[in-house]
Amino acid sequence: MNDVYVIGVGMTQFGKHPDRDATDLGVEATLAAIRDAGIQPRQLEAAYCGHVFQGMAMGQRVLAQIGLAGIPLTNVENVCSSGAVAVREASLAIRAGEHDVVLALGTEHLTSRFRGALTPDPDDVEAAVGLTMPAVYALRARRYFEDYGVTREQLALVPVKNKRNAALNPFAHFKEPVTAEQVLESRPIAEPLNMLDCSPVTDGAAAAILAGEAAVRRLGAVGAIRLAASALRTGTVDAEPGPMTFEPITHATAQDAYERAGIGPEDVSLAEVHDCFSIAEALRVEGLGLFPRGEYLQSVERGEAEIGGRLPVNPSGGLLGKGHPLGATGVAQVVELVRQLRGEAGERQVEGAKVGLAHCRGGKAAGVEGAACTVQVLVR
Amino acid sequence: MNDVYVIGVGMTQFGKHPDRDATDLGVEATLAAIRDAGIQPRQLEAAYCGHVFQGMAMGQRVLAQIGLAGIPLTNVENVCSSGAVAVREASLAIRAGEHDVVLALGTEHLTSRFRGALTPDPDDVEAAVGLTMPAVYALRARRYFEDYGVTREQLALVPVKNKRNAALNPFAHFKEPVTAEQVLESRPIAEPLNMLDCSPVTDGAAAAILAGEAAVRRLGAVGAIRLAASALRTGTVDAEPGPMTFEPITHATAQDAYERAGIGPEDVSLAEVHDCFSIAEALRVEGLGLFPRGEYLQSVERGEAEIGGRLPVNPSGGLLGKGHPLGATGVAQVVELVRQLRGEAGERQVEGAKVGLAHCRGGKAAGVEGAACTVQVLVR
Numbered sequence: 001m002n003d004v005y006v007i008g009v010g011m012t013q014f015g016k017h018p019d020r021d022a023t024d025l026g027v028e029a030t031l032a033a034i035r036d037a038g039i040q041p042r043q044l045e046a047a048y049c050g051h052v053f054q055g056m057a058m059g060q061r062v063l064a065q066i067g068l069a070g071i072p073l074t075n076v077e078n079v080c081s082s083g084a085v086a087v088r089e090a091s092l093a094i095r096a097g098e099h100d101v102v103l104a105l106g107t108e109h110l111t112s113r114f115r116g117a118l119t120p121d122p123d124d125v126e127a128a129v130g131l132t133m134p135a136v137y138a139l140r141a142r143r144y145f146e147d148y149g150v151t152r153e154q155l156a157l158v159p160v161k162n163k164r165n166a167a168l169n170p171f172a173h174f175k176e177p178v179t180a181e182q183v184l185e186s187r188p189i190a191e192p193l194n195m196l197d198c199s200p201v202t203d204g205a206a207a208a209i210l211a212g213e214a215a216v217r218r219l220g221a222v223g224a225i226r227l228a229a230s231a232l233r234t235g236t237v238d239a240e241p242g243p244m245t246f247e248p249i250t251h252a253t254a255q256d257a258y259e260r261a262g263i264g265p266e267d268v269s270l271a272e273v274h275d276c277f278s279i280a281e282a283l284r285v286e287g288l289g290l291f292p293r294g295e296y297l298q299s300v301e302r303g304e305a306e307i308g309g310r311l312p313v314n315p316s317g318g319l320l321g322k323g324h325p326l327g328a329t330g331v332a333q334v335v336e337l338v339r340q341l342r343g344e345a346g347e348r349q350v351e352g353a354k355v356g357l358a359h360c361r362g363g364k365a366a367g368v369e370g371a372a373c374t375v376q377v378l379v380r
Numbered sequence: 381m382n383d384v385y386v387i388g389v390g391m392t393q394f395g396k397h398p399d400r401d402a403t404d405l406g407v408e409a410t411l412a413a414i415r416d417a418g419i420q421p422r423q424l425e426a427a428y429c430g431h432v433f434q435g436m437a438m439g440q441r442v443l444a445q446i447g448l449a450g451i452p453l454t455n456v457e458n459v460c461s462s463g464a465v466a467v468r469e470a471s472l473a474i475r476a477g478e479h480d481v482v483l484a485l486g487t488e489h490l491t492s493r494f495r496g497a498l499t500p501d502p503d504d505v506e507a508a509v510g511l512t513m514p515a516v517y518a519l520r521a522r523r524y525f526e527d528y529g530v531t532r533e534q535l536a537l538v539p540v541k542n543k544r545n546a547a548l549n550p551f552a553h554f555k556e557p558v559t560a561e562q563v564l565e566s567r568p569i570a571e572p573l574n575m576l577d578c579s580p581v582t583d584g585a586a587a588a589i590l591a592g593e594a595a596v597r598r599l600g601a602v603g604a605i606r607l608a609a610s611a612l613r614t615g616t617v618d619a620e621p622g623p624m625t626f627e628p629i630t631h632a633t634a635q636d637a638y639e640r641a642g643i644g645p646e647d648v649s650l651a652e653v654h655d656c657f658s659i660a661e662a663l664r665v666e667g668l669g670l671f672p673r674g675e676y677l678q679s680v681e682r683g684e685a686e687i688g689g690r691l692p693v694n695p696s697g698g699l700l701g702k703g704h705p706l707g708a709t710g711v712a713q714v715v716e717l718v719r720q721l722r723g724e725a726g727e728r729q730v731e732g733a734k735v736g737l738a739h740c741r742g743g744k745a746a747g748v749e750g751a752a753c754t755v756q757v758l759v760r
Contacts, residue, residue, distance in 0.1 A: 052436060056432060056457065056459050056743070056751070057457075057458070057459050057742070057743075057751040057752070058457075060458075060614050060615070060751045060752065063614055069614045069615055070613060070614055070615075070632075071613070071614060072611075072612035072613060072614065073458075073612075073614045073752070074456050074458055074465050074468075074469060074612070075456065075457040075458060076454050076455065076456055076457075077436065077437075077438075077455040077456075077457060078437070078453075078454055078455060079436050079437050085454050088454075089454060089469060089472075092469075092472050092473050092476040092478055093472050093476075095476035095477065095478070096472040096473075096475035096476040097475065098472055098475070231452075232452040232453075232454070233450060233451070233452060234440050234443055234449045234450055234451060234452065234453045235440070235449055235450075252450075362437070363436070363437070371436070371437040371440045372437070372440065372453070
């Protein structure tokens with residue numbers, strides 16, 4: 001098998017960018033990744049672009065601005081896992097022997113395109129009767145509290161941790177730490193979740209350049225990080241949703257990734273997981289097998305998920321702190337893991353990081369419980 | 381290299397389907413392809429779904445209806461080449477050794493989503509000042525007439541041929557042949573192009589099931605057709621658009637495909653090409669090297685591109701006759717080629733067909749001349 005490596009990463013400042021668009025952001029992230037890889041733009045042989053709301057030919061518009069049009073590019077969409085599948089498809093093109101050096105880009109100008117989490121899609125019957133995303137996670141939070149005897153106050157420690165990490169990340173949307181009191185007193189969205197339990201509406205782009213073994217040698221790529229697994233699953237149908245406090249799709253996708261990478265959850269040094277809501281982080285890390293079921297919030301309370309803890313979770317700030325420009329999110333997770341595994345994460349550095357895991361879970365679709373889940377494993 | 385085969389194909393009736401949606405159409409096409417392949421739904425290991433306007437998680441909605449959610453699925457978008465890239469990405473997943481049996485689906489409920497070719501995208505400056513798709517092809521037609529001394533009357537023979545072929549295709553949007561007089565007297569759209577020179581707004585879905593060599597043997601797939609090449613290129617930037625009557629992107633993509641397949645244009649038995657407008661068929665077959673530059677309309681006049689002619693072009697009816705449900709088009713071309721290469725095309729059968737070529741060219745994007753071009757070669 002042709003091993004695949006990440007040889008360069010880059011991202012824009014995440015945040016509100018009223019004067020920019022997804023093309024412009026995509027160009028900036030791509031050029032940053034090209035510089036980081038130490039290659040010339042013309043050495044890119046193909047590209048994948050993940051986004052959700054940016055319309056036709058998104059990636060082509062980015063390549064045109066760089067003067068790189070001509071190479072194969074495919075736009076991919078898998079809801080909140082769109083950026084992660086851009087990485088996955090890029091890795092498959094390399095493993096197929098089709099290309100050696102491939103760009104995986106994610107870009108989203110969400111502030112100009114998103115109608116808001118509370119406005120359901122016309123064909124989403126559940127959302128139309130009130131089961132919007134915040135409501136889904138609010139129900140899961142309540143059930144989690146009941147099942148495991150934990151409290152609203154303990155849940156507030158997740159946004160506190162992630163926004164504290166974000167304050168150490170120059171590319172993050174949020175620059176200031178928050179206290180548990182601020183989380184608990186922020187505006188209610190769907191009880192028990194408040195504003196600071198929800199990931200924000202963010203613009204941004206992130207890019208990673210992947211290369212096969214031969215290209216890594218040929219380019220003399222320093223600090224290439226191996227993509228040991230890139231697993232994808234579609235959710236189960238609604239008729240078999242599984243328990244509310246555990247995610248079968250996250251669990252199954254993780255098993256695929258661990259098997260491919262030849263590791264187990266005990267080998268993971270740090271994880272970037274899809275904390276679209278505070279409670280989601282608990283569901284994810286437990287589904288991934290990184291923490292025992294029902295015990296994550298106590299682990300957070302004990303500092304185990306901090307940078308410097310037993311298993312740092314979302315050292316980048318995660319979606320809650322770094323922001324969540326949908327298509328960019330999955331690639332930005334890879335950007336963080338690569339920086340951590342290279343030892344270039346500055347104040348956020350996880351000492352001795354050797355194995356990084358990234359997890360995305362795309363939203364819901366009519367008839368599907370969890371439209372798309374990805375787990376990627378990167379190894380130094 | 382792991383050779384890739386098409387082991388099953390299916391499609392819906394193309395046309396106006398006011399009472400259906402893209403999910404429903406996608407389910408019908410997928411089930412038809414599964415039946416045609418003689419496999420069980422559960423034998424599909426992964427899927428790609430091409431569409432343009434159907435919103436988030438399109439393919440996931442189809443899988444959920446079939447009860448097949450769980451397997452990896454990626455939605456892909458490359459404008460009018462979206463279905464073709466679903467086929468390409470499916471083939472890469474097989475060549476990578478990631479999956480053995482993969483669905484490539486294209487589906488589009490265009491009548492409910494398309495705002496019309498004359499309504500430009502907000503960020504398409506050229507279209508906003510009048511250079512919409514029909515206008516672009518009208519300019520090309522005029523220039524082609526001037527450069528090569530052919531006439532409007534000769535151009536009318538392209539829709540006549542394609543709609544005659546469509547009348548032999550039970551899945552085609554148009555059921556009736558038209559005369560050259562009817563083409564010339566149809567409503568003007570962008571001079572010299574009239575209504576019957578333009579592909580219609582069509583709903584439909586098409587599906588192909590791809591398999592690697594080992595799976596073909598394991599499944600005992602009868603009549604598997606080899607996908608000998610699946611090439612993709614992004615258009616050049618506007619600053620280097622090339623001559624109006626020749627398509628560098630089509631030419632270059634074809635060279636990629638011929639090289640990969642180990643054939644030349646002289647080996648092609650029949651071609652399905654992207655005749656979004658009558659003049660486009662001439663530009664495509666000449667760019668592909670299937671007919672000499674500037675001579676295609678005379679070739680059509682001599683019957684060379686007819687079923688039974690030297691090199692049948694669009695025996696399915698093409699976009700002009702079969703219809704053009706954007707995401708479905710590239711897969712429907714593969715459906716036609718597989719049926720032809722198996723000798724199952726009924727009244728449309730091209731005798732002795734051995735090598736089929738499919739060509740798509742996706743529309744324009746801001747800054748890009750031709751957003752995405754694909755050329756696929758299938759060999760019996």
